Amino acid sequence: MNVSIVLFTADLRLHDHPPLRAALDGSREVVPLFVRDRSVDGAGFAAPNRLAFLADCLADLDAGLRERGGRLVVRSGDVVEEVCRVAVEADADEVHLAADVSRFARSREARLRRALEARGRRLLVHDTVTTVVPPGELTPAASDHFAVFTPYFRHWSRWKPRGTFGAPRAVRVPDRIASEPLPSRDRLSGLSPALPAGGEREGRGRLTAWLRSGVQDYADRHDDLSGDATSRLSPHLHFGTLSPVELVHRARRAGGPGAEAFVRQLAWRDFHRQVLAARPDAAGSDYRTRHDRWRSGRSARDDIEAWRAGRTGYPVVDAAMRQLAHEGWMHNRGRLLTASFLTKTLYVDWRVGARHFLELLVDGDLANNQLNWQWTAGTGTDTRPNRVLNPVTQGKRYDPDGAYVRRWVPELRGLAGAAVHEPWKLRGLDRAAVDYPDPVVELSEGLDRFRRARGRD
Structure with a gap:
């Protein structure tokens, strides 16, 4: 096999990226691909603030790839159609993808798998890219998921996260694969005036500063509204410019009550994902109904x-x-x-x-x-x-x-x-x-x- 595709979604980084590492281990060339899915726009999830942050992330990812001899390929349209099209253009046998939990993401994964297999190609899905523990890995005796955080956290705390790894030294991308221009936040309107900058470099810099001078006081000050003593790393976790596994390892190395409290917040993030993976309807319906008659x-x-x-x-x-x-x-x-x-x-x-x-x-x-x-x-x-x-x-x-x-x-x-x-x-x-x-x-x-x-x- 000479060419693989890495389909980036909510994992816009080069450091500690299992799909990219697996693709590079098995192929001479790799197509790092991001597809701007128009169905996301149609579903109302293309909010200007996130589109601006996404544009920053994609520009930074492309820059990081170019430093290593590669580049990011951007396409627009239906994800399945575009991935299959690029697979034909690149003569790629495998597509690597990070696992996700929403109903939309899992439907996309199933459609993509069927389409690739029909064309004699494989889809490889990787866990622990956007979570520390795979959803569904930890379960109580009588259920497919934990419904209460405290017992989940006890099990989560005993889980041994996988090791982490750095960014690749080199990425070779086939010359023949064309790309659309990168999006830019400059073309967007309706943005929040103080919207933060996105991208892996920004996220890693913020993480390093946080671990150096912020995390020690987190346990005591995380509720201090005016002190603003939280990490502000949530946008980077959402877009995957930071690895949650790496965050857990680095916070635990820092040690202390603040680091422990911070790790607990990362566990909450995994907790919600395992709930949504088991109960996808909870994205829009009551997980436990109280038979509310909300005001109208x-x-x-x-x-x-x-x-x-x-x-x-x-x-x-x-x-x-x-x-x-x-x-x-x-x-x-x-x-x-x-x-x-x-x-x-x-x-x-x-x-x-x-x-x-x-x-x-x-x-x-x-x-x-x-x-x-x-x-x-x-x-x-x-x-x-x-x-x-x-x-x-x-x-x-x-x-x-x-x-x-x-x-x-x-x-x-x-x-x-x-x-x-x-x-x-x-x-x-x-x-x-x-x-x-x-x-x-x-x-x-x-x-x-x-x-x-x-x-x-």
């Missing part, structure tokens, strides 16, 4: 719009929503607060919030996004499905001096300390001077409504 109609629409715009009257919620709009990213504590507020205080369907997040989040990952929304809404894997996060209490706890709120809600910069979390308590001229809305709902009213809806009154 004019009043709900007005509340949803206030939530999206960051004008609910609850400062920490509004701050987080404005951070999302500006950066295409949101602090994890902010994600919990905004999701709890929409689903439980406003009693709005979690799918409304999940859809809005996917429109803006550069790390808009289907498994993490949908299942975290369900966890917060109480229709997912949370063992306390009726918990409600109080935005005032949470704001005072995780933004005690109000710095996070004042950064993102400039209307409230004149309020000192924790008073910024309750601007409705201002009186007279002081209140009139602040151009900020009153709360869309009293917290007690929202709590009562939610409890009645869940039969908890």
